Amino acid sequence: FRESLYEDEEFGQHQRQLAALLVSKVFYYLGELNDSLSYALGAGPLFDVSEDSDHVHTLLAKAIDEYASFRSKAAESSDEAAKVDPRLEEIVERMLDKCIMDRKYQQAMGIAIECRRLDKLEEAITRSENVHAILAYCTHVSHSFVYRREYRREVLRLLVKVYQKLPSPDYLSTSQCLMFLDEPEGVANILEKLLRSENKEDALLAFQVAFDLVENEHQAFLLNVRDRLSAPKSLPSEPVQPGSTNPAPAENENSTASEDVQMTDGSSAITTNVHEADPKEVMYAERLMKVKGILS
Numbered sequence: 001f002r003e004s005l006y007e008d009e010e011f012g013q014h015q016r017q018l019a020a021l022l023v024s025k026v027f028y029y030l031g032e033l034n035d036s037l038s039y040a041l042g043a044g045p046l047f048d049v050s051e052d053s054d055h056v057h058t059l060l061a062k063a064i065d066e067y068a069s070f071r072s073k074a075a076e077s078s079d080e081a082a083k084v085d086p087r088l089e090e091i092v093e094r095m096l097d098k099c100i101m102d103r104k105y106q107q108a109m110g111i112a113i114e115c116r117r118l119d120k121l122e123e124a125i126t127r128s129e130n131v132h133a134i135l136a137y138c139t140h141v142s143h144s145f146v147y148r149r150e151y152r153r154e155v156l157r158l159l160v161k162v163y164q165k166l167p168s169p170d171y172l173s174t175s176q177c178l179m180f181l182d183e184p185e186g187v188a189n190i191l192e193k194l195l196r197s198e199n200k201e202d203a204l205l206a207f208q209v210a211f212d213l214v215e216n217e218h219q220a221f222l223l224n225v226r227d228r229l230s231a232p233k234s235l236p237s238e239p240v241q242p243g244s245t246n247p248a249p250a251e252n253e254n255s256t257a258s259e260d261v262q263m264t265d266g267s268s269a270i271t272t273n274v275h276e277a278d279p280k281e282v283m284y285a286e287r288l289m290k291v292k293g294i295l296s
Contacts, residue, residue, distance in 0.1 A: 184224035
């Protein structure tokens with residue numbers, strides 16, 4: 001009777017949704033979970049995701065599993081996306097919103113990752129009171145439970161984006177994510193930024209980033225990072241040592257004069273080059289040499 005009541009379009013929407021909720025509970029107690037979920041979807045907002053009951057908990061778990069399956073298939077074939085029931089998606093979104101509102105950020109992140117909802121994942125991370133800790137947790141989850149390589153890369157790219165938006169960027173963690181993404185250019189950019197900073201703490205942080213990368217024993221990646229570090233700008237070349245080169249043998253009586261000229265010219269070149277060198281580039285060159293030594 002209740003099933004026919006839900007299907008009877010002569011009744012108002014609220015009455016039909018109420019009937020669907022009642023039928024869902026009946027099927028749940030009969031052990032018919034597929035039918036129970038189907039009618040729960042028809043109940044709309046009357047299916048309260050915040051209700052603390054076995055009926056709701058069980059159907060939410062089933063809804064998340066089904067939605068996650070649909071989303072995974074949709075990622076592989078665009079045709080599958082059309083098969084996702086919008087009512088199913090609406091229930092999962094309500095569950096995600098409730099977790100975020102209740103500050104259950106780790107639970108929200110787990111559901112979002114499972115359901116391939118990176119928009120909700122980002123929302124859960126950025127709404128957290130401790131973004132750094134939640135980012136570290138998300139990195140761990142992506143490595144431990146995300147088995148598809150391409151999807152893991154999508155998650156890591158999102159983490160890099162969030163890290164880079166932080167008021168105080170976490171260069172260590174960002175570099176780790178970039179290493180897992182095999183993006184040496186990004187790490188090289190971070191190192192160069194830190195090495196060029198006038199703040200000594202930034203230079204020390206660059207060395208720490210390099211040491212952390214070395215601990216992962218990914219030698220090919222380290223060399224790629226090293227080779228992408230920009231050379232110092234406008235540094236003087238090494239001055240020619242006096243008397244080190246002679247284009248042709250000189251006459252004995254002119255040899256002393258020739259050496260005197262070379263020494264005079266060389267001294268002049270050294271003095272000029274030292275005055276022309278940019279102190280910032282000299283500092284960068286010294287730091288760069290140390291970092292390259294760590295990465296080599």
